Amino acid sequence: MPTDYDAPRTREDGASEHIDTPIPRRSQSPGGDLDDGDIVESYELPGADLSGEEFSATVVPRQDGEFVCMGCFLVHHRSQAGKVNDDGTMLCTDCVG
Template sequence: MAIESAAPVAMSEADRAKEIAQLKAGKTAAMANLIDEAETPLAEEYVLPGGEAAQEDVSIEILPEQVDEFTCVSCFMVRHRTQLAREENGQKFCSECEG
């Protein structure tokens, strides 16, 4: 019965370079067939569950801070003045951050 050894086989540098070139050439040819260009448009149109259905332009109107609002310096949320918990040196903190 033949016994295979895990020991490396002694090869000349020329043989090693030739074998590496053959492996690279075979790998490149095999990998070239993996991408099917005909399926690219189909993949771009496919929507995963919970994903956005279409790329739509969204216009959002951003309003400046109103007179009865303040920006909390801890959470950076714009809050109504009724949520003001503390003010120190012009810095305002909301009741959620202070709670």
């Protein structure tokens, strides 16, 4: 059975939905009833004190056949090169696209 995608949509209760109908927004404040003028001064995440921690990670240098995209600054394989600029810099296919 063909579907007419240009026809207005109707809900199961028979009411039609329009794109101009406003959607009610939920409250964005995590605490509930905070006004814009309210200031949360001493809100700390549990276990968030990382001042005494050291970060250790192994950094691998860029390998042959890889490039750094000048759009997103991520390292990609050369097969994902989308554009090579006049100055030799490269953009990945996601940034070109």
